[in-house]
Amino acid sequence: xxxxxxxxxxxxxxxxxxxxxxxxxxxxxxxxxxxxxxxxxxxxxxxxxxxxxxxxxxxxxxxxxxxxxxxxxxxxxxxxxxxxxxxxxxxxxxxxxxxxxxxxxxxxxxxxxxxxxxxxxxxxxxxxxxxxxxxxxxxxxxxxxxxxxxxxxxxxxxxxxxxxxxxxxxxxxxxxxxxxxxxxxxxxxxxxxxxxxxxxxxxxxxxxxxxxxxxxxxxxxxxxxxxxxxxxxxxxxxxxxxxxxxxxxxxxxxxxxxxxxxxxxxxxxxxxxxxxxxxxxxxxxxxxxxxxxxxxxxxxxxxxxxxxxxxxxxxxxxxxxxxxxxxxxxxxxxxxxxxx
Amino acid sequence: xxxxxxxxxxxxxxxxxxxxxxxxxxxxxxxxxxxxxxxxxxxxxxxxxxxxxxxxxxxxxxxxxxxxxxxxxxxxxxxxxxxxxxxxxxxxxxxxxxxxxxxxxxxxxxxxxxxxxxxxxxxxxxxxxxxxxxxxxxxxxxxxxxxxxxxxxxxxxxxxxxxxxxxxxxxxxxxxxxxxxxxxxxxxxxxxxxxxxxxxxxxxxxxxxxxxxxxxxxxxxxxxxxxxxxxxxxxxxxxxxxxxxxxxxxxxxxxxxxxxxxxxxxxxxxxxxxxxxxxxxxxxxxxxxxxxxxxxxxxxxxxxxxxxxxxxxxxxxxxxxxxx
Numbered sequence: 001x002x003x004x005x006x007x008x009x010x011x012x013x014x015x016x017x018x019x020x021x022x023x024x025x026x027x028x029x030x031x032x033x034x035x036x037x038x039x040x041x042x043x044x045x046x047x048x049x050x051x052x053x054x055x056x057x058x059x060x061x062x063x064x065x066x067x068x069x070x071x072x073x074x075x076x077x078x079x080x081x082x083x084x085x086x087x088x089x090x091x092x093x094x095x096x097x098x099x100x101x102x103x104x105x106x107x108x109x110x111x112x113x114x115x116x117x118x119x120x121x122x123x124x125x126x127x128x129x130x131x132x133x134x135x136x137x138x139x140x141x142x143x144x145x146x147x148x149x150x151x152x153x154x155x156x157x158x159x160x161x162x163x164x165x166x167x168x169x170x171x172x173x174x175x176x177x178x179x180x181x182x183x184x185x186x187x188x189x190x191x192x193x194x195x196x197x198x199x200x201x202x203x204x205x206x207x208x209x210x211x212x213x214x215x216x217x218x219x220x221x222x223x224x225x226x227x228x229x230x231x232x233x234x235x236x237x238x239x240x241x242x243x244x245x246x247x248x249x250x251x252x253x254x255x256x257x258x259x260x261x262x263x264x265x266x267x268x269x270x271x272x273x274x275x276x277x278x279x280x281x282x283x284x285x286x287x288x289x290x291x292x293x294x295x296x297x298x299x300x301x302x303x304x305x306x307x308x309x310x311x312x313x314x315x316x317x318x319x320x321x322x323x324x325x326x327x328x329x330x331x332x333x334x335x336x337x338x339x340x
Numbered sequence: 341x342x343x344x345x346x347x348x349x350x351x352x353x354x355x356x357x358x359x360x361x362x363x364x365x366x367x368x369x370x371x372x373x374x375x376x377x378x379x380x381x382x383x384x385x386x387x388x389x390x391x392x393x394x395x396x397x398x399x400x401x402x403x404x405x406x407x408x409x410x411x412x413x414x415x416x417x418x419x420x421x422x423x424x425x426x427x428x429x430x431x432x433x434x435x436x437x438x439x440x441x442x443x444x445x446x447x448x449x450x451x452x453x454x455x456x457x458x459x460x461x462x463x464x465x466x467x468x469x470x471x472x473x474x475x476x477x478x479x480x481x482x483x484x485x486x487x488x489x490x491x492x493x494x495x496x497x498x499x500x501x502x503x504x505x506x507x508x509x510x511x512x513x514x515x516x517x518x519x520x521x522x523x524x525x526x527x528x529x530x531x532x533x534x535x536x537x538x539x540x541x542x543x544x545x546x547x548x549x550x551x552x553x554x555x556x557x558x559x560x561x562x563x564x565x566x567x568x569x570x571x572x573x574x575x576x577x578x579x580x581x582x583x584x585x586x587x588x589x590x591x592x593x594x595x596x597x598x599x600x601x602x603x604x605x606x607x608x609x610x611x612x613x614x615x616x617x618x619x620x621x622x623x624x625x626x627x628x629x630x631x632x633x634x635x636x637x638x639x640x641x642x643x644x645x646x647x648x649x650x651x652x653x654x655x656x657x658x659x660x661x662x663x664x
Contacts, residue, residue, distance in 0.1 A: 222518025260366030
């Protein structure tokens with residue numbers, strides 16, 4: 001996948017260099033085109049005014065060391081990782097996603113989104129508008145590639161599970177590193193992620209693999225929402241030496257299941273995926289954990305009997321530079337004797 | 341006499357449906373296991389699923405169904421409007437806006453907390469509708485529609501401004517029986533009981549009301565009192581139903597019509613029949629919703645809308661609705 005993208009990028013570059021006036025080298029700026037979710041993203045020189053929507057995008061911007069180019073950040077699901085707290089404190093922050101008009105008034109030249117709904121034409125009311133409509137205004141856009149929507153723009157329903165991998169996060173880091181002229185930093189971040197994840201994978205290699213359910217707090221319409229196969233949590237749980245108890249449900253990232261189905265699956269661990277506030281910590285989900293532990297219908301569950309219902313964060317199982325952190329965090333939960 | 345026998349048959353069918361509701365779900369539980377779960381509880385998975393999930397859900401279906409059937413019948417009687425359902429008094433919209441306020445402004449996050457706000461909102465909305473619309477059926481319906489629209493827009497605005505409120509509120513957009521727990525259901529019992537008693541008392545007066553205001557007055561009906569009491573019963577019943585299960589459409593509208601076709605327009609018979617038929621329909625819809633999209637469930641509010649709408653249209657087309 002990553003190789004294909006690089007080839008595509010090189011091809012489009014050479015095409016531009018060969019016949020297009022767009023690639024005039026004497027302007028001083030270097031024009032770069034990279035493909036993202038099937039859309040060509042071309043910049044003439046590194047973007048200087050980035051808007052980052054959602055936690056994964058915000059953390060990736062900080063990880064790439066381009067915090068000073070952020071004109072705005074929006075919608076954190078939880079506290080940013082400690083290493084980014086200083087940088088985030090200086091960034092302009094919107095609790096909710098700004099409207100298209102508000103976004104454009106910030107005059108961004110690049111919008112990075114951690115999820116795929118902000119560019120859907122008919123999607124949420126807070127949509128920024130389609131990627132093409134933004135490109136027409138000179139605003140480049142990027143969606144994390146483990147979440148590429150398919151052509152029908154159906155978002156979550158249309159994720160190709162094969163794209164849900166750390167490799168695609170690395171590919172994004174590499175591509176964004178090139179676009180923003182911070183290749184070295186991107187390579188460092190990737191190396192750091194790979195080293196930390198490999199260390200965990202080695203440590204838990206021979207351990208038994210417990211089943212893990214990631215559930216949203218509370219019931220929606222009387223049903224539980226769990227992370228299905230295409231959710232990035234599946235990858236992270238696997239890296240940490242476990243198995244997503246609902247990995248076989250592949251239709252969507254977030255899957256609704258009946259309470260009875262949850263009891264039938266009887267996962268070894270239950271992670272309560274708390275969300276969405278800039279100051280949220282895992283402790284905020286403790287009341288929901290207590291509710292699960294105290295529910296008589298759940299009393300026979302292995303996770304309940306073993307007190308293995310853990311307050312956790314939605315932010316932890318999003319695709320992005322949290323990958324290494326979450327892998328370590330999860331491995332410590334699942335295999336405390338092997339990973340500390 | 342034949343009506344009473346028919347009603348007894350309906351009660352028998354209801355008992356069977358209740359049993360079915362305890363057996364059917366993500367996995368089939370046989371009648372013997374249901375019996376053991378209820379009377380010889382051992383704490384096994386099956387016992388817990390039956391006792392803590394299916395029993396509350398089934399009792400909720402009984403209460404909500406009975407409440408919706410009765411309140412629909414009462415509404416149609418008191419407004420003399422064949423298309424009346426509790427929604428026309430602003431009950432649903434009032435409950436919804438109060439719940440959104442409770443979530444967004446007061447930080448109430450438990451269903452037991454919502455219940456009281458839903459009831460309060462329903463009551464306030466209905467009183468306002470009465471104050472504006474007065475006694476005349478048409479004015480009442482218009483006032484109800486206007487207030488519902490107003491409250492609905494407030495709800496929309498509030499949920500658009502705050503995404504987390506929207507997430508919690510989504511339950512209130514489509515009704516479901518599966519959020520009911522033992523304590524919530526127990527809370528609801530006295531309300532449904534009060535509403536039922538009122539409905540029984542009001543049956544005769546509603547018959548006189550059906551003759552038209554002048555004739556009813558001539559027969560000595562205290563119309564204002566009847567309307568206020570009936571309105572109170574509707575708010576209690578529909579408010580309780582909404583509080584337990586969120587908004588569920590079509591049951592309150594369609595079931596009284598079915599009852600009317602079977603037993604005629606006499607409210608002394610129509611109301612008890614509605615009260616027994618409605619939970620049968622609601623529980624069957626819920627059972628269907630449990631098995632059609634496994635491992636997920638279809639919320640009962642969706643099922644009643646999908647099944648209820650065509651059924652109702654067929655009903656209206658086949659025979660002109662019996663006079664009220």
